[in-house]
Amino acid sequence: MQVGVVIPARNEADVLGRVLADIPRALVHEIIVVDNGSTDATASIALRAGARVVAEPVPGYGRACLKGIVALSPSVETVVFMDADYSDYPEDLPKLLAPIEQDRADLVIGSRVAHAQPGSLTVQQRLGNRLACRLMRWLFGVRYTDLGPFRAIRREALERLQMRDPGCGWTVEMQAKAARLRLRIEEVPVRYRPRIGRSKISGTLSGTVRAGIAILTTIARTALTSPCADS
Numbered sequence: 001m002q003v004g005v006v007i008p009a010r011n012e013a014d015v016l017g018r019v020l021a022d023i024p025r026a027l028v029h030e031i032i033v034v035d036n037g038s039t040d041a042t043a044s045i046a047l048r049a050g051a052r053v054v055a056e057p058v059p060g061y062g063r064a065c066l067k068g069i070v071a072l073s074p075s076v077e078t079v080v081f082m083d084a085d086y087s088d089y090p091e092d093l094p095k096l097l098a099p100i101e102q103d104r105a106d107l108v109i110g111s112r113v114a115h116a117q118p119g120s121l122t123v124q125q126r127l128g129n130r131l132a133c134r135l136m137r138w139l140f141g142v143r144y145t146d147l148g149p150f151r152a153i154r155r156e157a158l159e160r161l162q163m164r165d166p167g168c169g170w171t172v173e174m175q176a177k178a179a180r181l182r183l184r185i186e187e188v189p190v191r192y193r194p195r196i197g198r199s200k201i202s203g204t205l206s207g208t209v210r211a212g213i214a215i216l217t218t219i220a221r222t223a224l225t226s227p228c229a230d231s
Contacts, residue, residue, distance in 0.1 A: 001101055002029040003152075004076035006068030007051070008061055009033050009084035013040040015196040019082070020049035022090040027097065032071050033084070034064040042084075062170035066163065072155075080152045085195035087120060088150040092190045096152040099186045106157040106183040109175065110150035110190035120194045124212075132172055132215050139223045140179035147171045147215070150190055157183055169218035176222035 005028055009016055016033070023031065033046035037057045046053045056067040065081060072079065078100055082088050092110065099105035112121065113129075121129075133144040149171055160181060165173040178185055 001077050001097075002073075002075050003027055003078045003080060003097065004029055004072045005031045005080045005082055006065060006072070007031065007033045007046075007082050007084050008036050008056075008064035008068065009038065009042050009046070010036040010059065010064075011038045011040050011042060012084040013038070013042045013045050015086045016042055016045050016084050017049055019084055019086050019088075019090060020046065020051055023082075024091065024093050027093055028080075029076060030073055032068045034068045034071075036060070036064040060166040061168050062163070062173070063166040065170055066166070069158065069163075077155055078152055079155055079158055081149060083149050083195075087193055087195040089191040089193070092150070095188045095190065096150065099188065100152055100154060104184065105186040107153045107174070107178045107185045108151060109144065109146065109185070109187045110148045111144075111146040111187040112148045112150075112190060112192035113145050114189045116192040117194060120192045128212050128215060132219060135216070135219050136172075136176055136179060139219065140176065142175075142179040142185060144175060145187060147175065148190065148192075153178075165214070165218055167214055169214035172215045173218045173222065176219055180222060180225075 005023060031051040033051045033053050035043045035053055035055050037059050043053045054067055054071045056064045080096065082090065096108050096110055099108050129147050132147055137143055161174060161177045163173060
């Protein structure tokens, strides 16, 4: 199974090298860092660490992920998404890949709720995740505990989802559409630590409000869309 890792990054020069160094390279075919409008040395650090860099100058988490997907080699069968701020533990990658390798799952979500270190998830994040997961359980009959960004998905399943969200509704769009299409979904517990540097989303009140609106809007839009329209 060939694995491609997509890492959206914007001004993460101080920490990106540590993220890339901790990825188990024996499990990964290629690493793509999407430079999402950085004004620091993010791109050059990624290149020195052996990653392939593609540019997406317009800010947006989903937009960066979409650019990374397009850049993946045709041979990649499983796509992993990971943040660039060192909050995820790249060493947990084998846990994410195992359900796919064992043909138990099409999508694997890294759930942070059990092993999040103090201060790594804000109160707003915890409440927002809980609300979003309850809504998806009510609307789609699927049990999630988190909207964690560290996740793995079969490429053919990802293509079926026809992802579109350009911003912070990306993760919930993936989970909602996966539920609508009845993909095989698993959650695995992963570790999570306080990010290095300030979050572009949850680090500000306005960012938190925008993220919350985007998440709820995405769930509602998916619920109102016919499943066949996503396939």
